[in-house]
Amino acid sequence: MSKQKSKKEYDFKAAKELYKEYLEIGEEKKKITLPEGTVKIDDLNRREAIKRIHDLADDLIEKILTTGKPSIELPSRSSSNIIWDEKNDLLLLGQQIMQKQFHSLTSVVDITRLIRVLEMVYSLLTEDIHTSKRDIFYNDVKLFGKQEASDKCIEDVATMLYTTRNSTHIVANPRGGCVGRLRIRDKNDIIDLETLGSGTWQISPYLDQIEILESDAEFILVIEKNAVMMRLTEDRFWRKHPCILLTAQGVGNVATRMFLKRLNKELNLPTFTLVDSDPYGHYIHSVYLRGSKRLSYETPFLATPNIKLLGVLTKDLDEYNIPKLARLPMKPLDIKRAKDLLKEDFVQKNKKWEKDIKMALKDKVKAEIQALSTHGFKFITDEYLPEKLSTGDWI
Amino acid sequence: MCFKIKEEEDQIKQGTIAGFMRKRTQLVGFEFGYWKHTQYSAEFLDNALDAIEAFQWEELKKSDSQIKYTLDQDANLENLSNLWKKDFEKKDQNLESDIKYRSNETINSEQHYRALIDDNEKVETEKLSKKKEEIEELEVTHIINDLETLLAPLNNLNIIDKEPVVIIRLNESEAHSLLTGEIDAKNIMSYQFEIFDNGQGMSKIDLRKYGKYLASSKSSELKQTRGSQGFGAPSAFSDAQNTTGKPVIVISKNIDHLYASASEFFTTSKNEKKYVIHPTEIDSPFLHGTYIKLNYLNIKYIRGYVDTYIQQTALMNPHVTLIFIDPNNEEYIYPRKVSSFPSQPKYAKPHPSSTNIGDLQDLLAKSENNSLISFFKENFVRMSNKIAKDVLNLAENDLQDNLNLFVLENGYINKNKSSDEPIYFIRFEKRIYGKSSKPRDKIIVYEIISDNLKRIYWETILEYNKNHSEIEKIYKKIKKKKDKIQNTDTKKEISKIKSEIKNYNQAIEKYKKEKELLKRKIESVLKLNNIDFKEIKNKKITEKYSDLVKEVKISEAKPESLTNNQFNSLFLAFKSIKYMAPPTDTVVPVGDIVLENTLIKELDLRVSENLDDFGNVSQKLIQTSKYLLEQKKELIKKEKNNNDALEDIKINDSEIKDFSSKILSSFFLNNTSFEPENYLKNIRDILDSNEKSEKVLYQDVFEYFIENFTREDDFVAAETRDPTSGKGLAYVVEAVMAYSNKLGIPKRSRDVLSRFVNRTPKLRDTADCAITKAVQSVNWKNYKLELFENNLPKGPIQLLVNVSGPYVHLMFKSQSKNALADDERLISEIKYCLEAIGRRLRIYLNRRAKIHSKEKRANLIEKYIPPFIESLYNIASKGGKFKDQISLKNLENLMIEAIKKPILQPTKSLTSEPPKEKVLKTEKLKEEELIETSVIGSVISSEKEAQEIKTLSVPKVERSEIKDEIHTTFITHRKSSYTPKPIKKEVSKPKPQLIKSKQTQLPILTTEVIMNALDRNEWQNMKHLIFKLRIKDMLDARLLQVKLKELEKKGSVFGMIQKGKHFWKLK
Secondary structure, eight states, X not given: OHHHHHTOOOOOHHHHHHHHHHHHHHHHHHSOOOOTTBOOOBOOOHHHHHHHHHHHHHHHHHHHHHTSOOEEEEEOXXXXXXXXXXXXXXXXEBSOEEEEETTSTTTHHHHHHHHHHHHHHHHHHXXXXXXXXXXXXXXXXXXXXXXXXXXXXXXXXHHHTTBOTGGGTEEOOOOOEEEESOEEEETTEEEETTOOTTSOEEOOSOGGGEEEEEOOOSEEEEESOHHHHHHHHHTTHHHXXXXXXXXOSSSXXXXXXXXXXXXHHHHOOOEEEEOOBSHHHHHHHHHHHHOOSXXXXXXXXXXXXXXXXXXXXXXXXXXXXXOGGGOEEOOHHHHHHHHHHHHSHHXXXXXXXXXXXXXXXXXXXEXXXXXGGGGOTTHIIIIIHHHHHHHTOOO | OHHHHHHHHOOSOOOOHHHHHHHTGGGGTOSSSHHHHHHHHHHHHHHHHHHHHHHHHHHHHSTTOSSSOOOSSOOOOTTTGGGTGGGGTHHHHHHHHHHHHHHHTTOOSTTHHHHHHHTHHHHOOHHHHHHHHHHHHHHHHHHHHHHHHHHHHHHHTTOTTTSOEEEEEXXXXXXXXXXXXXXXXXXXXXXXXXXXXXXXXXOHHHHHHTTSTTOOSSSSSOOSOSOXXXXXXXXXXXXXXXXXXXXXXXXXXXXXXXXXEEEEEEEOXXXXXXXXXXXXXXXXXXXXXXXXEEEEEEEOOOTTSHHHHHHHHHHHOTTSEEEEEOTTOOXXXXXXXXXXXXXXOOOOOOOGGGOOHHHXXXXXXXXXXXXXXXXXXXXXXXXXXXXXXXXXXXXXXXXHHHHTEEEOSSOEEEOOSSTTXXXXXXXXXXXXXXXXXXXXXXXXXXXXXXXXXXXXXXXXXXXXXXHHHHHHHHHHHHHHHHHHHHHOOOHHHHHHHHHHHHHHHHHHHHHHHHHHHHHHHHHHHHHHTGGGEEEEOOHHXXXXXXXXXXXXXXXXXXXXXXXXXXXXXXXXXXXXXXXXXXXXTTOOOOOHHHHHHHHHHHHTOOOOOHHXXXXXXXXXXXXXXXXXXXXXXXXXXXXXXXXXXXXXXXXXXXHHHHHHHHHHHHGGGGOTTSOHHXXXXXXXXXXXXXXXXXXXXXXXXXXXXXXXXXXXXXXXXXXEOOOEEETTEEEEEEEEEXXXXXXXXXXSXXXXXXXXXXXXXXXXXXXXXXXXXXXXXXXXXXXXXXXXXXXXXXXXXXXXXXXXXXXXXXXXXXXXXOOBOOOHHHHHHHHHHHHHHHHHHHHHHHHHHHHHHHHHHHHHHHHHHHHHHXXXXXXXXXXXXXXXXXXXXXXXXXXXXXXXXXXXXXXXXXXXXXXXXXXXHHHHHHHHHHHHHHHHHHHHHHSSTHHHHHTTTOTTSOHHHHHHHIIIIISOOOOOSOOSSOOHHHHTSOOOOHHHHHOOSSSOOOHHHHHHHSOSSSOEEHHHHHHHHTOOOHHHHHHHHHHHHHHHHHTSEEEEEETTEEEEEEO
16 A cells, blocks of 8 residues: 555645645734733843833832832733633633732742842843753752742743743753754854754754744644654655754744744744654644643744644554554553543644544554654655645644 | 367468568558659658648638648748758768667567567566666657757748648668578668658557558548558558568657657557557657658669659649658758648548448448438438338338238238138237236237138239239349340440330339239228138247238338348348439549649749730720729829819820730730830830721730730640549549640650549559540540550640549559559540540640741741842842832841731621630639739839839829729729739748747746746756646647747757656756
């Protein structure tokens, strides 16, 4: 069967139609209007951010001078305050406000940490440098105790200032890679992502310094696994089918997602994900699609609502005759994840997706992308992807 | 031959209890070991305390007793400590002379003292007797000297006759090798045990018996006393002699004798005393009391036994001063802590339910009553005329069945077993018989011949028998059911069976009534058919029936001459009736207030009960304003003499504020660690910062005050249950618990719980005792306490449980009286008592936890202020509107201050009633409150802030008046007869001279009078002088004695001691 298919010429008809569709409605979609009852987050420049920090500090000092009891208000990031904006297909932050009081035993530590992070952010901004989350932690290990605590504070500080994390000059560790038909400018250097040899361009966290120059790609493909990405790079997949390949090695980090968002926004290309056929893979897709709950305040700047789940779908396992040997049984954690996904609004609204997850749950089966390699290492580049893109077999 | 046979027959020999107990002193706790030290102290201390109490009770009965203990002031014992130290060196001398003495007494042989006793005559040869007299003389002086040195400190303080006091001294010395040779245990030392109490003292007659087995003042009646049978002291004497071979010295004097009686003796296995020194009259340094000195061998004294015993005794007997001097010459002084004695427990007549068949038999045999009714009424408690009659009726009914003779209204009829037996009717008729010519009652027996009557009789009897057997059957059923109860576990089933038994009992009653009716039936039939009788003149039958009639009529029998049948029926009836529970006035608990206060003093706890003192805030507010208003009115009255202006006077808020805050802040002036000015400021701050209504304002102030005041409080709670009874005797359970971090958590569970029975500490056999089991049965985790492995509570606590009452004498597990036997009622009674305390403990611990968490919060928050401020400052100092206006220090101070301000909570309903338990508590604490308020008064009046008092707007009122006013108006006036804490001010009063103040009648004993009475040439002793001065009162005699000794010390008279008596003459 595979041999028959390999002789086929793929026209990428479906992908091209999607591209045309985007071209027509694209302009409208670019402008996101947030629904009422959600918090507005701004991407700020340095001076604006510094001003907001000063405002906040002034507020605190005023409280100390009047009552001696400072407190900070910030939007709650608890799950009850996360709203799914159906129209824009985004997860957004509601308007619940959380108060961190200094004179309460439960929040005195939190508020002290917050103010410490704020101080560090302030100095980062004034000196116009960036630092990583890890650096923040090591700046005051005694106060934070664990990096989880400082990470949480970093996110809190961003919400506190009603801005994106990027605006606080604290960046995630670079993890994602990008390659394909794209040319960008990083500060003064122009980089052609086609000419990187066997490597990929590491997606820089300093996205504000990056400018997208030009691209003749027809679609963007986000891949969960680096190994698959390497396979495709080796095959020079984008030569045959003009595209941009991206990977974040797992769940997309802020930089990758933000870069993807920009690519998608500026180039207006159909975007697909290729993930493992398991609930975690589906979750990774959902993060690109709607943003993570943890960073829901930044969703407008991170999510790519028109991304499509190309594969590997549960039904693909049968359709492409993946042998039983390559399929794995679901573990309890997988089952739980799948069930959690099914509870989400955006999954329930997408019948195809829901069906696919239910199917996986029914058979209690999962598989990795590499399971496709049972039909040969080139099967994925030569047959699977082209066929799917041509038939429009995505979610 | 004949003699021999006799000897063979006499195999069983009559021993004596003394002979038996002598060899088995371990039965009462005198085995070698650390406990033996305790046992000595325990036995004699118990007796001493009983004697002291007996004395006081006796004196209190007299309306004008001048010699009772004066208890209204603190025992002033601060100076005692150093006084005994001086005679530390004397110890060795004593030993030396003792050894000398012993060798004189020819105790070189192994059976040193037995030889002395058994071979009486041999020892008392003439030679020796002469020598002996000298020795006796020497010995008596010796004894007196010892006693006087022991009592010197008390005498110097002039309290020996005023303060109830017990002194125990234990001296240690190397044991004579001769004595220790037989004993395997190592480290054997010789001990000299001395005890003195200024209790009742013994009369000469009593003194003769003292020391004999089973000679006791307490054995005859069951009473709430410590001792009961007269085993303790004799056993102690036996052990002392058994181990050292030295005699026992006893000096005792009661109030009726001029001289004390001193004797030195051995006790014998024949339960007699063998005197070394016959009772000799000596001059005593005390008015009444007893002194005992003995020697015994034991393994070396260590701490933790005797001293613990005495400490615990002091806890339960705070009305007595205890002094213990241990072998290391260390003194333990436990001053009296209360100002009243416990009331005297009444003697309890036996309750029918506690009387067993033997007791009843004994009582009947001893009885001199003419009728059983009077016998019952006299010998038992809860036995009314009606109940006694009921008992007799029951017994009579039983007898009728047993003896087959029915009692009818006008005669008797026999109950036949078969129809062919003759039916006899017996009655008393007035006949002339014998030598008298007047008609007298005579028993006449008739036989019934009429067939008709016979038939009716027999029918009735058959029915009667049927009823009777029916009753028997039911009894069997009941017994079965009762057996079943023991095998069932669930309460439901038990109650079901119990209700069945109840039904059976009702059935029995029914049958019994039926029986009675049948009897009446026979009666009525006989009345109608009077003619069909035939008089029987057979003497045998007549006599038989006259005997039977006598036996059946138990109500007319004499108690001392009951027949077996009668007694059995009587006992059955006696036991089958339900009696009221015994009266509970036979028990005297220590009392919860006394227990609490004792523990507070003993453990030096910090307990302020101000929570209750302050009570309802709004009421206080009204009182305060009333008080201020009155003050103002008076002031104006004085100044203007104008009554019209009085109507317009008003008290404004600031005046109330000032007044209240001053009072509150004054509470802490006694506490040096506290800064009252800060406190005052804080209170004012609260008052000023709060512009709400006055009530809320005061609520805040009081809450703040209370929180601050009670923060470091320890916990103490005592509970005395209502008396209950078991085995026909009453008892009462009480317990007290202290919780304080000062105490530390004991490592051993036995250090947590102290058991007391009739106020006597029980240190041994802890695990065996019902008290321990009861404590274990409480779920202490409910009350926030951890547990030891054996389920005793664990924590910084001290728990004392006391069970008092005559009941306990029946509950001891062994003669050594160390453990109480299990009893369901007793255990649950203790459990309820402890649970009541536990509930209070839980409240306290919760409250404390709340305060602590608040403090912890403040501390934790404070810790985060510097980093917080620093970060904030780093940002704000570089920009923003406060750029140049802030300083690090200033911000920090602002925040720290904010923490310390109390968080004002919504006001609780001011009219809400406090919980009931609290109310009770408040009642108890009234007295304390009064004391505290007097402190307020004194503080306000005496402190330097005299000016501030003027701001009370009562400038012209005397300070003392303010104090009184506060007493009467500011705090509600309450009365209480009880004074838990002696008021300090009274203590500081000049000490009243007992003797002078009490010398109200003639003759007035001045030095002059005494000097006149004394002669220049003739030696005179007390007796002479008393006669000369016509002294009739024992107190005056005592005064004379004291005066003479004073004069002797001054050197104005000569003194001489001869045979223990003082003689004086002028210089």
